[in-house]
Amino acid sequence: MNNYLENLTSFHYPFITIVIIWLAITIYASKYAKPNSWISKLGMSLGNKVGPKCATKLPIVRKPKNKDQAMFGGWNCKNCGIEIDKYGKEL
Template sequence: MNLKHAPFFIFLFFTVEVFGQQRIEKEGTNWFLYGLYAVILIWFIIYIRKASKNQAKNGINLKTVYCPNCNEKQPFIRLPKNISQALYGGTTCPKCGTELDKYGNII
């Protein structure tokens, strides 16, 4: 999965926020905006769950990662060695130096 639709949803969110704020000041509580925010939030949660299940770059992994070469447990709190690790997660094994993604696969 990729984030090709993310700029559209960011634009949509800020557009709704600006116009919605003007409507709220005139009319009171706008339940349409609450419903739209709920739909966007549910979509985002489903997207992240699918990305995590498919081991995509933008997924979240909370499981313990072991190095496939030396079977060393990787630290949960890590210091990224390069920009890819900083953006998408991953680590470098302190024992053997193998570069791993956030799911424990060799890069």
């Protein structure tokens, strides 16, 4: 039983380290990265978004139209049809 607990805790250290590094990168990417940089794709965008041209409110639950939207976020506006990134800017 004691050996099992030692193996279990040795598994948790790399996992916790990876989670902490991922959180740090995500927070940095969402707060401080330039919008057009490669690291900004890893960030989070919170809050409601509206279409930049028609001001239509975008849905919270989205259906991605392509693989970039599926991996990095974004919408297609139902009203005017433009592609919008996760920060609410036109692509």
